[in-house]
Amino acid sequence: MAILALTKGGAQLAATLGKLLGQAQLYLPGRLYSNHLPPDTRYFDHWRQAAGEAFTRHNRLIFIMACGIVVRTLAPLLQSKHSDPAVVVLDEQGRFAVSLLSGHLGGANRLAHTVAGLLGGTAVITTATDVQGVPALEMLAQELACEIYPARRVKLFNRLLAEGEKVTLCSRWPLPHRYRSGFTYLEGCPTDVRGPVVYITNKPVPPARDPRLLLRPRNLVVGVGCRKGVSGRQVTEAVKTACRLAGFSILSLRGLATVDLKMQEPGLREAAQYLRVPLLEVSRQQIEALHGQYTPSEFVKERIGVGGVCEPAALIAGGTGRLQLAKQKLGPVTVAIAEAKLWWWD
Known part of the structure; x- marks a missing residue:
């Protein structure tokens, strides 16, 4: 994890947050050098170069600065939600922790909640499923140690869930109740269910006319x-x-x-x-x-x-x-x- 700041106030918050989170690499401008900061702090003279290095080296990034700076800096570096790191943007007072990038797969939503909890601030989450209080398929798969097939259909199923459409969830194994929320749950893997269905199984599922999404554990x-x-x-x-x-x-x-x-x-x-x-x-x-x-x-x-x-x-x-x-x-x-x-x- 890396924490990046550009100002004196941001550097002070970065040092505090680094202690609370533990094992966080600080990136600060060279002019803010201080003996009171961690000895492994990386000081930079060129902002974009430092941000690019942090983006490549770390899977979770916290920027203490304006969202606009972060957007303009990272835009040329973005590849895919499947590989980009989680990015959270924090104001200098620690009042708002904004999940900006890779909210689900990268874990930025979770990181924003963690940071907000440590600082007594508010997590700002804008992903549709979270706003509507329904599960995101990427998070469900991640927590259940499953892989999604076909991955391209995740957007469709997340939209259906966010819009309150009926989505059936079928699991070959009994699923803890906390993972059933937002779905019409059926135990087992019946293949005659109509409408969009999510299957959690390591068995083959025959093709169907209605949308199907498979969450497969590699077990x-x-x-x-x-x-x-x-x-x-x-x-x-x-x-x-x-x-x-x-x-x-x-x-x-x-x-x-x-x-x-x-x-x-x-x-x-x-x-x-x-x-x-x-x-x-x-x-x-x-x-x-x-x-x-x-x-x-x-x-x-x-x-x-x-x-x-x-x-x-x-x-x-x-x-x-x-x-x-x-x-x-x-x-x-x-x-x-x-x-x-x-x-x-x-």
Whole structure:
């Protein structure tokens, strides 16, 4: 986090706020140098250069100055709400904390409330969903550790919510009550619901005529065992087949997992790269400690010293997961799927 100011009054408030927030980098004009300020304060002579550096280095920015200065300074730097940092603008008296940029995804709305609370001021929030007291889909997805598909439809659903239109929310898992506000809530994932629907699921959802938005948790780990020299394509196809067999969407894939002896297998690394997930390493000691919780194979034990790869690798890499697809032998590849528990599950 960075706090930037241009005046003496702004510098004093920046120092106070920095102490209250903790671990905040101050950016101040060189003429305001003081021994009473934090020793790591960055002093500048060129404002736009300093602001550009802060914009690139930090994911949350607080400007203590007029909104107009900030708008004109940052305009050439803006890229996307998916990547731009949160920006809050504060007056020198600390009376108003304005969420200016990346209110939802970047967390500027939340930061404005935090700053206002610390200084006894007022948070100024202008995003339509917040003004109307209804949830924003970006925030819901963020809090539930989900990714949105397709992202381009978020604007439509947020507009529907802000305008008081009926939007149905269907969750495969029981959803805490605080996340149901503003929606017509249905437990489970019925596919015959009419009108706009938001689904929270790691299962496939068939296309429909009415608008659909999917919030997908990435909580599936595919454990993989394979023969030496297997191709990346063979592994990728085995993973896709496993997801189809278990009725899961590959968009909820968190990673592939295998035993330490196989980590350098080119086919496994190629498949992980193609699927855009990490290849997770599980040691033979970890697998041995899981004895009795997976289906053992004498053949595998003779080859690598432990009784299995795909099932224990999936369970271990999935953390608090449970096995949802037992070992499947698909040509030169064995696969199993574990579903990791999400923090908000009962």
